[in-house]
Amino acid sequence: MTDTSAGTTKLIRTQGVTAPAGFKATGIAAGIKASGALDLALVFNEGPDYAAAGVFTRNKVKAAPVLWTQQVLTTGRLRAVILNSGGANACTGPGGFQDAHATAEAVAAALSDWGSETGAIEVAVCSTGLIGDRLPMDKVLAGVTEIVHEMAGGLTGGEEAARAIMTTDTVPKQVALHHAGNWTVGGMAKGAGMLAPSLATMLCVLTTDAVADAAALDRALRRASALTFDRLDVDGSCSTNDTVLLLASGASEITPSQDELDEAVLRVCDDLCAQLQADAEGVTKRVVVTVTGAATESDALTAARVVARDSLVKTALFGSDPNWGRVLAAVGMAPVQLEPDRISVSFNGSPVCVDGVGAPGAREVDLSGADIDVTIDLGVGSERASIRTTDLSHAYVEENSAYSS
Amino acid sequence: MTDTSAGTTKLIRTQGVTAPAGFKATGIAAGIKASGALDLALVFNEGPDYAAAGVFTRNKVKAAPVLWTQQVLTTGRLRAVILNSGGANACTGPGGFQDAHATAEAVAAALSDWGSETGAIEVAVCSTGLIGDRLPMDKVLAGVTEIVHEMAGGLTGGEEAARAIMTTDTVPKQVALHHAGNWTVGGMAKGAGMLAPSLATMLCVLTTDAVADAAALDRALRRASALTFDRLDVDGSCSTNDTVLLLASGASEITPSQDELDEAVLRVCDDLCAQLQADAEGVTKRVVVTVTGAATESDALTAARVVARDSLVKTALFGSDPNWGRVLAAVGMAPVQLEPDRISVSFNGSPVCVDGVGAPGAREVDLSGADIDVTIDLGVGSERASIRTTDLSHAYVEENSAYSS
Numbered sequence: 001m002t003d004t005s006a007g008t009t010k011l012i013r014t015q016g017v018t019a020p021a022g023f024k025a026t027g028i029a030a031g032i033k034a035s036g037a038l039d040l041a042l043v044f045n046e047g048p049d050y051a052a053a054g055v056f057t058r059n060k061v062k063a064a065p066v067l068w069t070q071q072v073l074t075t076g077r078l079r080a081v082i083l084n085s086g087g088a089n090a091c092t093g094p095g096g097f098q099d100a101h102a103t104a105e106a107v108a109a110a111l112s113d114w115g116s117e118t119g120a121i122e123v124a125v126c127s128t129g130l131i132g133d134r135l136p137m138d139k140v141l142a143g144v145t146e147i148v149h150e151m152a153g154g155l156t157g158g159e160e161a162a163r164a165i166m167t168t169d170t171v172p173k174q175v176a177l178h179h180a181g182n183w184t185v186g187g188m189a190k191g192a193g194m195l196a197p198s199l200a201t202m203l204c205v206l207t208t209d210a211v212a213d214a215a216a217l218d219r220a221l222r223r224a225s226a227l228t229f230d231r232l233d234v235d236g237s238c239s240t241n242d243t244v245l246l247l248a249s250g251a252s253e254i255t256p257s258q259d260e261l262d263e264a265v266l267r268v269c270d271d272l273c274a275q276l277q278a279d280a281e282g283v284t285k286r287v288v289v290t291v292t293g294a295a296t297e298s299d300a301l302t303a304a305r306v307v308a309r310d311s312l313v314k315t316a317l318f319g320s321d322p323n324w325g326r327v328l329a330a331v332g333m334a335p336v337q338l339e340p341d342r343i344s345v346s347f348n349g350s351p352v353c354v355d356g357v358g359a360p361g362a363r364e365v366d367l368s369g370a371d372i373d374v375t376i377d378l379g380v381g382s383e384r385a386s387i388r389t390t391d392l393s394h395a396y397v398e399e400n401s402a403y404s405s
Numbered sequence: 406m407t408d409t410s411a412g413t414t415k416l417i418r419t420q421g422v423t424a425p426a427g428f429k430a431t432g433i434a435a436g437i438k439a440s441g442a443l444d445l446a447l448v449f450n451e452g453p454d455y456a457a458a459g460v461f462t463r464n465k466v467k468a469a470p471v472l473w474t475q476q477v478l479t480t481g482r483l484r485a486v487i488l489n490s491g492g493a494n495a496c497t498g499p500g501g502f503q504d505a506h507a508t509a510e511a512v513a514a515a516l517s518d519w520g521s522e523t524g525a526i527e528v529a530v531c532s533t534g535l536i537g538d539r540l541p542m543d544k545v546l547a548g549v550t551e552i553v554h555e556m557a558g559g560l561t562g563g564e565e566a567a568r569a570i571m572t573t574d575t576v577p578k579q580v581a582l583h584h585a586g587n588w589t590v591g592g593m594a595k596g597a598g599m600l601a602p603s604l605a606t607m608l609c610v611l612t613t614d615a616v617a618d619a620a621a622l623d624r625a626l627r628r629a630s631a632l633t634f635d636r637l638d639v640d641g642s643c644s645t646n647d648t649v650l651l652l653a654s655g656a657s658e659i660t661p662s663q664d665e666l667d668e669a670v671l672r673v674c675d676d677l678c679a680q681l682q683a684d685a686e687g688v689t690k691r692v693v694v695t696v697t698g699a700a701t702e703s704d705a706l707t708a709a710r711v712v713a714r715d716s717l718v719k720t721a722l723f724g725s726d727p728n729w730g731r732v733l734a735a736v737g738m739a740p741v742q743l744e745p746d747r748i749s750v751s752f753n754g755s756p757v758c759v760d761g762v763g764a765p766g767a768r769e770v771d772l773s774g775a776d777i778d779v780t781i782d783l784g785v786g787s788e789r790a791s792i793r794t795t796d797l798s799h800a801y802v803e804e805n806s807a808y809s810s
Contacts, residue, residue, distance in 0.1 A: 090733075
C-alpha cells in the first residue's frame with residue numbers, strides 16, 4: 001500500500017479490494033463456466049474488525065444468494081464473501097437456497113481449517129450468470145476448498161477476484177481510494193447496469209481498513225449507492241442478484257468521520273459506476289441525462305430515468321442523431337410536474353430546444369463522439385439529478401439475443 | 406356496400422373509412438413529404454348526423470393538432486378530418502397551433518365553396534412525422550384546396566386516405582365491419598405502437614353509418630381503445646400526436662343498441678391493432694404477453710406491460726431464445742401483488758417455469774416461429790390481461806437510429 005502519500009487523496013484503478021489493509025482476495029477457474037475462464041472469487045477480511053453492510057436488488061424475485069446474504073448481514077458482520085460467475089442461482093427454489101447455504105458452510109469450514117475460525121453466518125454469497133439453472137455444486141465446493149487453499153498459501157490478488165466475477169463484462173472493474181488520512185477504500189464490480197440493472201447483474205464488493213461500525217458503513221453505503229449505482233440505467237431491466245457489500249477491517253486503526261467515510265465510499269462507487277457504464281453491453285455512446293429546473297430532486301431523477309430508458313432516444317443517440325423531439329416526447333410521459341412550453345433541451349451544451357420549440361441549428365448538432373450529454377431544463381424549479389446510461393445499439397441487440405444460447 | 410349479407414356480420418380488410426354510408430375520403434401527394442408520396446388525407450362526413458368522439462395521447466407534450474382537435478371535439482360534432490404525414494407539428498409553439506387552426510379554416514372554406522357549409526370548429530386535424538419542425542403551410546393549404554376539389558369531383562377512396570397517413574408503415578391498415586343489422590363501422594390507422602406508442606405515432610379514424618349520439622360514440626370508443634390500442638405496446642414510447650376519432654353519419658338510419666355499437670367498434674379497433682402490431686417497426690415476432698392469476702385486472706395489465714417493455718425479454722425473443730429467467734426478472738419489478746414461488750410461465754403453451762423454478766425441457770422450447778405467446782400465471786388471484794408487443798430486433802435499431810436523417 002505504498003501508493004499513499006500523506007496529504008493527498010488518490011484514486012488508483014490498478015488496485016481494488018486488497019488495497020485496504022486487512023483484506024485478501026483471489027479468483028480461480030473452478031469449472032463453473034464451460035469456457036474454463038475464472039469463475040470463483042473470494043474476498044477475506046483478516047480483521048481485527050468484521051463490520052459490514054449491504055444493499056440489494058429491489059426485484060421481488062430475488063436469487064438464492066441474495067436471500068442468504070440478506071439474512072447473514074442482519075448481524076452487521078462478515079468475514080468473507082464468496083462470489084461466482086457462470087450461474088445466477090436465481091429461480092432455483094429451495095434447492096438453490098440450500099446450495100447457497102452449503103457454499104457458505106464450505107467457505108467457513110475451509111477458512112477454519114486454515115486457522116481462521118469462521119461460521120457460515122459470517123460468509124456472504126454472490127452469484128451472477130444465467131437465471132434458472134442450479135449451480136454445479138461439485139465444482140463449486142471443490143472450488144471453495146481450492147480457493148481458500150490458494151489464498152492461505154499466499155496466492156492473492158484483487159484483480160483475479162475482479163476477473164472471476166465477469167460475465168458479459170469485457171474488462172475487470174476495480175479502484176482504490178487512498179485517503180490522505182492514511183486509510184483506504186477499495187472496490188471491485190461487475191455488470192452492465194444500475195444497482196438494479198440487467199441480467200448480466202451488478203455485483204460489487206467494497207473494502208476499507210478504516211475503523212467503522214456496521215451502522216456507519218450502512219449509512220455510507222446507502223448514500224453512495226443512491227447517488228451512483230441507483231443512477232446508472234443501461235436498459236431499465238433489474239436483476240435478481242444485485243448486491244453491493246462494504247466490509248471494514250479496521251486494520252488502519254484510523255476512525256474517519258462519518259462525512260469522510262461517506263465521501264470516500266461515494267468516490268469509489270462513482271468511479272466503479274463510470275467503469276460499468278463504459279463497458280455496458282453493446283455501448284457505443286456514454287450518455288449522461290441531466291434534468292435541471294425540476295420542482296424536486298425526485299422529479300428530476302424520475303424524468304431523467306424516463307428519458308434514459310426511452311428506446312427511441314437511445315436508438316437516435318446510437319445514430320448520432322440530434323432528434324430532440326424524442327427527448328420531449330419521452331419527458332412528456334414522466335409523472336412529474338412540468339409545463340411543455342417551459343422545457344429546454346441541450347445536447348453537449350448546444351441548445352436544441354428552447355421553451356418547448358426547436359432552436360436554430362438543432363438538427364446540425366454534432367453527436368458523433370462517444371460521450372453525449374443530454375440536459376433537460378424543466379423550468380419549474382431549481383432541483384436537478386443525473387442518470388448515466390448508454391445508447392441502444394446493434395451490439396446490444398446481438399449480445400442479448402444470444403445470451404443463453 | 407354490397408358486401409353485407411343480411412344475417413351475418415363480416416370483417417373486410419379491403420375496405421375502410423368509406424365503407425359506411427355517408428362518408429367520403431381520399432389521399433393526395435401535397436408535397437409535404439420530400440419523397441413525393443401521398444401525404445394528405447381527408448375524411449368527410451356527408452351526414453345527416455355529425456356526432457363524433459375522440460381519444461388522445463396521454464403525453465403531457467401534445468402536438469398542436471391534438472390541442473386543436475381536443476378543443477373542437479368538445480362540441481361532440483365533426484364534419485371532416487384532415488390528416489397529414491411528413492411532419493408531426495409537435496413542439497412548434499403558438500405558430501404551430503396557428504398552422505393547425507389555419508388548416509382547419511382552409512378545409513372548412515373549401516368544403517363550403519363546394520356546397521357543404523362547414524365551420525373550422527367542425528374540422529379535426531391530425532399530423533404525424535418528425536417532431537419539432539413547422540409544416541410547409543404553402544403546400545398544406547394548396548393541398549387542402551386540391552384534396553377537397555378532388556373529393557368533390559368524385560375521386561374518393563378510403564385506401565388512398567389510409568396510404569396518405571403512412572410514415573414508417575409499410576402497408577396501409579384499414580378494415581370494415583358490416584353488421585348483420587345493416588349498418589357498418591369502418592376504420593383506418595397508421596403507426597407502430599399502442600394508443601400512446603412511438604414517434605411514428607398512431608392515428609386512427611373510424612366511421613360508422615349507425616345512428617349514435619356523441620355520448621354513445623364516446624363510450625364505445627373509450628371502451629374499445631382501452632382494450633385494444635391501450636394494450637399494444639411496441640416500445641413503451643408515447644407519441645405527442647396519438648389520436649383516435651370516431652365519426653357517425655347516421656346514414657343507415659339504424660340505431661344499434663349500445664352493446665352492439667360497443668362490440669362492433671371493439672372488433673374494428675382490435676383488427677386494426679393486429680395490423681399495427683404486424684407492421685410495427687422492425688418486427689420479426691408478434692408477441693402476446695398474457696398475465697393470468699392476478700389479484701386484479703389492473704395488476705395483470707401492469708405486469709404484462711412491464712414484461713412487454715423489457716429490453717432483455719424482447720431481445721431474447723428476437724433470438725428465439727426461451728430465456729424464461731428474463732421474464733421472471735422483469736415481472737419481479739412490476740408494482741403488483743405477487744409471490745415469486747407461485748409464478749409459472751409458459752411459451753407457446755409449453756411450461757418453462759413452474760412455481761418459480763425451471764421446468765424440464767424449458768431451454769429446448771421452439772420459438773422459431775413468427776408468433777410467440779408468453780403466459781405468466783401469478784398464482785395469487787383470478788384476473789387476467791394481455792398486451793400485444795413485438796421483439797427488439799436489429800431492424801428496430803436500424804430504423805430508429807436513422808429516422809430523422
